[in-house]
Amino acid sequence: MENDKNISRRRFLKTLGAASATITATSLIGCSNENEGQAPTTGSTGEMTYRTNRHTGDRVSLLGFGMMRLPSLSGRSAREGNDGIDQEMVNQMVDYALEHGVNYFDTSPAYCQGMSETATGIALSRHPRDKYFIATKLSNFAKSTWPREKSIEMYHNSLKALQVDYIDYMLLHSVGNGGMEEFENRYIKNGILEFLLEERTAGRIRNLGFSFHGDIAVFDNLLAQNDKYKWDFVQIQMNYIDWENAKDINERNANAKYLYDELEKRNIQAIIMEPLLGGRLSNLPNNIMARLKQRDAEKSVASWAFRFAGTYSNVLTVLSGMTRMEHLQDNLNTYSPLQPLSEDDITFLQETATLMLQYPTIPCNDCKYCMPCPYGIDIPAILLHYNKCLNEGNVIANPQNDKYQEARRIYLIGYDRSVPKLRQASHCIGCNQCSPHCPQRINIPNELHRIDAYVEQLKQNIEYS
Amino acid sequence: MLKKIRLTLAILFFAAIILLFLDFTGSIHALFGWMAKIQFLPALLALNVGVVVALVVLTLVLGRIYCSVICPLGVMQDVISWINSRKKNKRRRFSYSPAKNWLRYSVLALFAIALIAGVTSIAALIAPYSAFGRIANNLFAPIYGWGNNILAYFAERADSYAFYQTDVWLKSLPTLIIAVITFLVIATLAWRNGRTYCNTICPVGTVLGFLSKYSLFKLHIDANKCRSCSLCSKQCKASCIDFKNHTIDYSRCVDCMNCIDSCEFGAIYYGRSPKKKVNVATKNTTDTARRTFIISTVATAATATLNAQEKTVDGGLAVIQDKKASHRHTHLEPPGALSLKHFAQHCTACQLCVSVCPNGVLRPSTDLTRLMQPEMSYERGYCRPECNKCSQVCPAGAITPITVADKSATHIGHAVWISKNCIPLTDGQECGNCARHCPAGAIIMVPSDSSNPDSPKIPIINEERCIGCGACENLCPARPFSAIYVEGHEVHHEQ
Numbered sequence: 001m002e003n004d005k006n007i008s009r010r011r012f013l014k015t016l017g018a019a020s021a022t023i024t025a026t027s028l029i030g031c032s033n034e035n036e037g038q039a040p041t042t043g044s045t046g047e048m049t050y051r052t053n054r055h056t057g058d059r060v061s062l063l064g065f066g067m068m069r070l071p072s073l074s075g076r077s078a079r080e081g082n083d084g085i086d087q088e089m090v091n092q093m094v095d096y097a098l099e100h101g102v103n104y105f106d107t108s109p110a111y112c113q114g115m116s117e118t119a120t121g122i123a124l125s126r127h128p129r130d131k132y133f134i135a136t137k138l139s140n141f142a143k144s145t146w147p148r149e150k151s152i153e154m155y156h157n158s159l160k161a162l163q164v165d166y167i168d169y170m171l172l173h174s175v176g177n178g179g180m181e182e183f184e185n186r187y188i189k190n191g192i193l194e195f196l197l198e199e200r201t202a203g204r205i206r207n208l209g210f211s212f213h214g215d216i217a218v219f220d221n222l223l224a225q226n227d228k229y230k231w232d233f234v235q236i237q238m239n240y241i242d243w244e245n246a247k248d249i250n251e252r253n254a255n256a257k258y259l260y261d262e263l264e265k266r267n268i269q270a271i272i273m274e275p276l277l278g279g280r281l282s283n284l285p286n287n288i289m290a291r292l293k294q295r296d297a298e299k300s301v302a303s304w305a306f307r308f309a310g311t312y313s314n315v316l317t318v319l320s321g322m323t324r325m326e327h328l329q330d331n332l333n334t335y336s337p338l339q340p341l342s343e344d345d346i347t348f349l350q351e352t353a354t355l356m357l358q359y360p361t362i363p364c365n366d367c368k369y370c371m372p373c374p375y376g377i378d379i380p381a382i383l384l385h386y387n388k389c390l391n392e393g394n395v396i397a398n399p400q401n402d403k404y405q406e407a408r409r410i411y412l413i414g415y416d417r418s419v420p421k422l423r424q425a426s427h428c429i430g431c432n433q434c435s436p437h438c439p440q441r442i443n444i445p446n447e448l449h450r451i452d453a454y455v456e457q458l459k460q461n462i463e464y465s
Numbered sequence: 466m467l468k469k470i471r472l473t474l475a476i477l478f479f480a481a482i483i484l485l486f487l488d489f490t491g492s493i494h495a496l497f498g499w500m501a502k503i504q505f506l507p508a509l510l511a512l513n514v515g516v517v518v519a520l521v522v523l524t525l526v527l528g529r530i531y532c533s534v535i536c537p538l539g540v541m542q543d544v545i546s547w548i549n550s551r552k553k554n555k556r557r558r559f560s561y562s563p564a565k566n567w568l569r570y571s572v573l574a575l576f577a578i579a580l581i582a583g584v585t586s587i588a589a590l591i592a593p594y595s596a597f598g599r600i601a602n603n604l605f606a607p608i609y610g611w612g613n614n615i616l617a618y619f620a621e622r623a624d625s626y627a628f629y630q631t632d633v634w635l636k637s638l639p640t641l642i643i644a645v646i647t648f649l650v651i652a653t654l655a656w657r658n659g660r661t662y663c664n665t666i667c668p669v670g671t672v673l674g675f676l677s678k679y680s681l682f683k684l685h686i687d688a689n690k691c692r693s694c695s696l697c698s699k700q701c702k703a704s705c706i707d708f709k710n711h712t713i714d715y716s717r718c719v720d721c722m723n724c725i726d727s728c729e730f731g732a733i734y735y736g737r738s739p740k741k742k743v744n745v746a747t748k749n750t751t752d753t754a755r756r757t758f759i760i761s762t763v764a765t766a767a768t769a770t771l772n773a774q775e776k777t778v779d780g781g782l783a784v785i786q787d788k789k790a791s792h793r794h795t796h797l798e799p800p801g802a803l804s805l806k807h808f809a810q811h812c813t814a815c816q817l818c819v820s821v822c823p824n825g826v827l828r829p830s831t832d833l834t835r836l837m838q839p840e841m842s843y844e845r846g847y848c849r850p851e852c853n854k855c856s857q858v859c860p861a862g863a864i865t866p867i868t869v870a871d872k873s874a875t876h877i878g879h880a881v882w883i884s885k886n887c888i889p890l891t892d893g894q895e896c897g898n899c900a901r902h903c904p905a906g907a908i909i910m911v912p913s914d915s916s917n918p919d920s921p922k923i924p925i926i927n928e929e930r931c932i933g934c935g936a937c938e939n940l941c942p943a944r945p946f947s948a949i950y951v952e953g954h955e956v957h958h959e960q
Contacts, residue, residue, distance in 0.1 A: 068779075114778035142777040368780040375942050376785040413629040417621050422785050426902065429942045431894035437776070449901070460851040 048101025049338040051316050054269060055232045056206055058133060058168070060317045062310050063335045064104035064271070065097050065328075067120045068111045068367065069321035085112060085119045093328055094123035100332045103132050104317045106271075107162070108173060109154055110139040110369075117161035125163040134162055135169035135271075137211065138196070140186050141437070148190040155196075159204075169271075170196060170205040171235060174369075174439055175222065176214030183218050197229070207232035211273065213439035216254045219262070226266055233316055234263055235271040237439070239281060240308045240349040241356060242274075249363050250441050260312060269316040275309040276302055276320065278365025285391040288355055295348065302327075303334040308349055311340040361387040362447050363440045370434035370444060378423040379434060379444055385418040386451050397454065399461050408458050415455065425452035467735055468722035471533055479540040486601035486820045487609040489631050491854045494821070501817055501860035503535060504594040505669045510580075510811045511862030521676060528680040529673050532663055532719040538597040539663055539719065542655035546702050549656050557699035559659055561707045564714055569664070569671045576668040583806075586836035589814035593667050594860075596647050598815030599837065603644035606820055607633045634845070636819060636828035640837050659702025664717040674716035683738055684718060684725070686711040690732035697724040697733060788844035788939075791950035797841035797933065799827065799848065800875040801856035801867035804956040811863035812838045818855035818864060824848065826935070827855060841877075843935030843951065848877075850904050850934065873904065874960055878933025878953040880907070880926045886941075886948035889913065889921035899924050899937035899949050907931040908949075924949060 049062040071086045071093075094105070107120045117136060124132055136158045140151045159165065172193070175183050187193040199205045209231050212219050222229070238256035246253040263270045276282055282302035284292070292301050309318040318335075322328045341349070364383040373379055389395050394407040401407075415424065425448040434444045481497040488494075502508065508516035520531055532539045550556050572591065579587040589595040610633040617628040635641060654661040663670040677683075686697075688711040698708045700723050705714035724733050795805070799818070802808040814837040819827045825845030829837045839855075841848065856867045867875065880899075888896045890913065900908040907930035914920035924937075926949075933951045941947035 110777070110779045112779075113781040145777065371779060372776065372781045372783045374776075374783055376783045378782060410626050413626050416630060423782065426940055427898070427942065429888060429894065429896040429898045430901075431892075431896065433776075433894070459849065 046336060048332070048336050049310065050101075051269075051313075053207070053232075053316060054267070058207075060104050060133060061102045061335070062315075062317055062338055063097075063102050063306075063331050064106055064135075064317035064319040065094070065102055066273070066319040066321035067105060067107035067116045069323045070112050070116060070119055071323050085115050087119055087122060089325075090119050091123045091126065093322065093325060094120075095126075096325070097328055097332075098127060098131060101336065102332070104135065104169075104319075105132055106135040106169075106319050108137040108139045109158055109161075110137075110141065110173070117158055121162040121164070129164065133168035134164060135171065136162065136167055137171040137173035138187075138192065139173040140192070141173070146185055146190060148192060148195070151186075151190060151192045152195060155199075166204045166206060169207045169209065169233065170199075171208075172196075172210035174213045175210045176212050176216070176218040177439065178436060179215040180218055180221060183221075193229070209233040209235060209268075209271070211235035211271075212259070213237065214252075214441060216258075219254065219259065223262055223266060223268075226268065231268050233269045233271050234259075235273055235319075236260065236263070237274040238270070238272045238309055238312075238315075239275050239277055239305055240346075241277065241281070241353045243308075243353070244350065245353050245357055248357055252441050260314065264314045270312075270314055271316050272309045272318040274365055275318050276305045277363070278321075278367060280361070280363075280365060280387070281305040283388070283391065284356070285359055285393075288352060291352060291355070300330050300334075302330060304349060306331060306334045307339060307341050308346070310335060310338045311346070359390060361390055362442060364442060365440060367439060369437040369439060373428075373434055375427060375429055375431070376423055377425070377428050377448070378419050379448070381419045381423070382425050382448060382451060383442075385415055389414065395454070397457065408461070412455070412458055425449070425455065428452070468726055471530070471720070471722050474534045475540045475543070478535055479537055479544075482537040482597075483601055483605065485817060485858070486598060487606050489606075489610065489613075489821065489823065491821045491823065491858070494854075494858050498858060500535075501594075501815075501858065504815075504860055505531065505536075505673070506592050506594050507813050507815065507860035507862075510813060511860065513862070520673075524673050524676045524680060526681045528677040528683055528715065528718065528720040529670070530720045531673055532660075532670055533721050536593055536597075536669070537601075538593040538651070538667075539660070541597065541600075542651060542660060542662065543702070543721070545652050545655040546659045557696070558657075559699055559701050559704055561698045561701070562704045564705075564717055565665055569666075569674075572666050573668045573671045583810055584834070585809055585812060585814065585838060586834065589812075589837050590643070590647075591666055591668060592813055593663075593669055595813045595815050595837075596651065598813075598817055598820075599640065599644040600648045600651075602816035602820045603636075603641045604648060632825055632845070634825065637831055637837075639831050640816075640829035643837065658704065660704075660717070660719060663719065664703055664705070671716075677718070677720075678715045680715070681738070682736060683715055684713055684720065684722075684733060684735050685738070686713065687732045687734065690730050691728075692730055692732075694729070696727045696729065700724060700727040786944040788947065789945040790842045790844050791938065791946060793842075793950070793952055795878070795953035795955060796830070796832070796835075797878050797935075797951060797953040798839075798957075799841060799855050799864055800872040800877055800932075800957065801853070801859075801864040802877075802957065803865060805953070806955075808863050809835060809838065811861045813861045813863075814838045815860070817858050817860065821854045821858050823852060823854065841935070841953075843938040843947075845939075847935035847939040848933075871959070873932065875957055876932050876954060876959070877957050878951040879928040879931040880933070880937050880949050880951050882924055882926060883946070883948050883950070884923070886943040886946055887923055888942050888948065889923055891943070893921060895922065896942060897922060897924070898940050898942060902936040902940050903931075904934060904936060905930045905932050908937060 050059045051062060052059055071089045073083045073086050105120055105124060107116045109117055112119070124134065138151060138155060140146060140154055145151055145154055159167065172187055196205060196208055200208045210222060212234065236256060236259040238260060242256040244255055244257055246255045260270055284301060289301055292304055306318060309315060320327065320331050322331065362383045364380055364387065366380045366384060368380055370379050386395070389411050394410045396404050396407040398404065428445055428448040430445040430449065432445050435442070438444060478500060482500050484493045485497055485501055502513065503516050505520055524531060576588055576591060579585070610631050613628060614630050617630045620628040651662050664674070691708070691711055693708055695708050698706045702721065703717045703719055705717035706724060722735065725735065798805055798808045814829070816829065819829060819839050824847060826841050826843065826848050827839045828842065830840045850873055851869060853867055853869055853872055856864045884890060888894055897910045900910050907927045908924045910922040911925050912918050912920045913923045933954065935951050937949045938947045938951055941949050
């Protein structure tokens with residue numbers, strides 16, 4: 001089995017070369033001369049950087065394709081609205097990714113309103129099974145899926161939807177939310193973890209791990225039991241903001257440095273999620289964007305975040321939820337091959353993180369775990385509009401400010417454009433069914449009521465300003 | 466020359482007044498709002514003595530130029546008639562016909578009785594400004610709104626904030642139907658015979674026509690120059706020139722001055738009256754049958770409250786049911802209306818306030834006794850604290866001007882709680898959205914079981930504080946019927 005997975009690069013490139021004959025993308029991987037020869041596992045140029053899984057020997061591309069933000073028919077991410085996934089576009093992007101060396105695809109039964117696995121299955125089944133690694137999760141968040149047979153049914157559905165008979169990387173999805181108690185309910189009391197361990201022994205799960213958000217006690221507990229469970233990998237949120245400043249954003253959060261160091265200590269490889277904070281690290285306030293561009297005008301703002309995550313050698317792969325082809329192309333540029341950051345670069349990003357913390361943006365990564373709100377509120381759209389206006393300097397509370405009138409108009413008109421009236425914050429009743437789902441542990445009703453109060457203030461100030 | 470002056474002024478007035486109805490931002494009103502206020506009937510109902518006297522004096526001096534310049538319905542008919550006149554064989558399609566005075570005066574009498582009796586819906590059917598407002602609001606405004614939305618669509622894509630989307634919605638089907646019929650009837654009459662409506666039905670036209678018989682300046686035919694060629698009669702859209710007898714029916718002449726240019730012999734002039742007697746003749750007219758379509762839009766539907774479902778996947782949006790209007794025993798009129806009675810007696814149903822209401826609150830009533838007069842409902846929005854647009858635009862004094870500060874202290878109704886719809890009781894979810902948004906602080910959340918402080922919290926209403934703005938009703942999560950709604954007050958009061 002392990003030999004099957006250990007594709008030789010030569011063989012891989014051969015297949016790839018044949019397949020990409022008609023694709024004019026060579027220019028995209030043509031940053032060959034810039035290689036500084038520091039990439040830990042690849043010495044060649046213009047090719048994807050790979051990391052080796054120390055348990056199975058898998059050669060995993062440093063860029064992992066996150067299937068959470070797949071494009072929908074209306075061109076936005078398929079987690080929004082209620083229109084279906086643009087399968088043709090998904091196929092095209094998956095083909096392109098494979099052709100350019102990406103071989104890790106991460107999905108979940110919960111993603112894209114439950115349609116992600118099927119879409120991933122359709123796209124990947126058009127390729128030989130030994131050309132890609134599939135990661136999916138046991139996303140038994142809802143109480144109705146806690147009983148053993150329901151969870152097993154979810155696992156079997158994943159195999160069916162993905163059209164495979166084994167899973168390369170299986171994750172306990174987002175452990176930590178709800179603390180140890182919920183973890184016990186979801187995985188221990190119903191014997192599901194035991195079941196998954198058996199499946200690993202049987203070879204139907206090649207690697208078993210978990211993704212972590214929330215209560216650090218769960219993380220520490222699971223690592224303490226590593227001898228028992230033998231985690232093959234752990235998926236953590238890591239980026240240059242969360243590295244040392246996660247606690248500044250929300251004191252209940254854990255710094256990524258702590259998570260990473262704990263894993264490295266135990267020789268468990270890390271898979272990185274939210275390297276870009278749902279796009280928050282590519283869409284920066286202008287002065288910070290300028291800072292990054294001044295350091296290297298030719299690199300995209302997003303590339304800094306990806307290089308940061310890739311620089312750490314205990315990282316197996318870095319996931320990116322790519323909605324558009326441009327995202328994929330930019331990320332391929334960054335990792336083909338990876339140019340690790342220097343010490344200077346890392347210090348520079350740490351300073352950047354400090355600057356960013358001065359902007360009181362809401363740490364929403366648009367993952368949509370909170371959705372759908374049973375009362376129809378479009379939570380991420382409201383938070384993102386607020387963040388966008390904040391970053392652009394258009395959140396101004398003082399009517400005496402010269403820019404107040406213009407900022408007010410931009411905020412209010414933009415609000416109606418981004419969020420239909422009936423889905424705006426004024427309709428949030430504060431039932432708080434959303435917050436427990438939030439991996440960033442945002443107190444969502446509080447934020448919505450705060451934004452609503454701000455909007456109300458803007459609306460009423462019309463006469464007095 | 467005189468015709469050109471008349472045309473220029475008419476176009477200016479018409480364009481400005483139509484903009485009043487189209488401009489949903491309300492910013493045009495600062496400039497041209499007065500044009501609505503000098504309309505005859507609104508001024509009369511507003512007891513705006515200055516304007517009424519000025520219009521009477523104007524007519525006594527210059528004749529019915531009000532009908533040719535100030536009245537938007539009159540100008541609209543001219544436009545329609547002019548379009549038809551551009552066809553070669555239709556240019557000279559008019560001919561003299563005697564006035565049908567019995568019809569004019571009986572319509573005027575009926576109109577007066579309706580006004581005095583307070584059946585304003587009948588008055589609104591025939592009054593010119595009301596008819597125009599109805600047409601502009603129901604037929605032209607949606608087109609303008611859609612046009613704006615197309616621009617807003619592109620503006621959004623160009624990252625511009627110059628335009629924003631506006632809601633175009635059917636405010637009242639009966640009113641729309643009446644507007645369509647009004648437009649078709651008036652347009653057909655104008656297309657064929659010019660000013661038929663003005664000279665047979667319009668009550669304002671009849672009053673001003675009576676006055677203009679005695680006006681100082683009039684059009685005259687110089688019998689010495691006239692060769693009885695009939696060109697003037699054939700181009701008179703008011704059908705009031707009897708070229709054979711060299712006389713003009715001044716009660717119907719709207720001083721459009723078209724005849725002056727039509728005469729090739731310079732026989733027609735505008736000036737002081739020579740000492741001569743005027744013959745008033747009678748004429749045939751088409752009897753315009755008006756039918757009132759009343760469609761009861763009684764919305765009956767099962768009370769299906771939105772139930773919170775367990776979430777199993779990520780993303781997507783829950784379906785939101787549309788709200789349905791609560792049944793109010795006493796209807797709601799906006800702050801400034803003083804009382805339902807005052808409002809009903811003054812409102813000309815011109816729809817101007819409906820056009821400018823930015824919150825989707827005002828819409829024409831479907832109630833027979835108040836047909837087309839606006840009323841409030843809160844399923845699309847609520848009467849927001851910073852807005853007093855309707856009171857600024859009302860030309861008839863039905864909604865008297867009110868400041869934003871006074872408005873927040875004016876009680877137009879009070880909220881009523883309906884326990885069977887309330888989310889904390891039906892869904893077991895914490896809510897309090899009504900209390901959170903009440904601008905008057907009139908709602909307090911208390912445990913539903915007074916002996917158990919942890920029981921679901923329900924709203925209690927301090928009716929003394931409630932101003933009836935409808936924030937609670939509009940923002941209540943219960944759908945389609947809110948768990949809290951506003952009952953109107955017969956007489957509005959402060960504090």
